[in-house]
Amino acid sequence: MEGKPQVQIPTVKLGSQGLGGAIWNIQLPLSHEAGCSVIKEAFDRGITFFDTSDVYGQNHDNEILVGKVLKQLPRENVQLATKFGIVMSDNINLE
Secondary structure: OOOOOOOOOOOOOEEOOOOOOEEOOEEOOOOHHHHHHHHHHHHHOOOOEEEOOOOOOOOOHHHHHHHHHHOOOOHHHOEEEOOOOOOOOOOOOOO
16 A cells, blocks of 8 residues: 555464463463563564463453563564453353
8 A cells, every 4th residue: 555554464473372370260380470481582583473462361461461571672573462352250151
């Protein structure tokens, strides 16, 4: 399109749902620190597109984790996707 920048979306992306904290009351094996390390390592290996959501973890924990790491990376080299709109409840039934 004329006058608009062309955005290139990388083929390889990193989804962060399983990185640190609990999801829907299911405890995950990775600590917050380990999740941060995974994101840093992914960037060091060439991954520049990261996906998060306000419902990954409790109290926006995943978005906070991803944001903490991305503040340490060159912003012009990073793409970020997120989602919103799902309201979670403590009464969720995963069966």
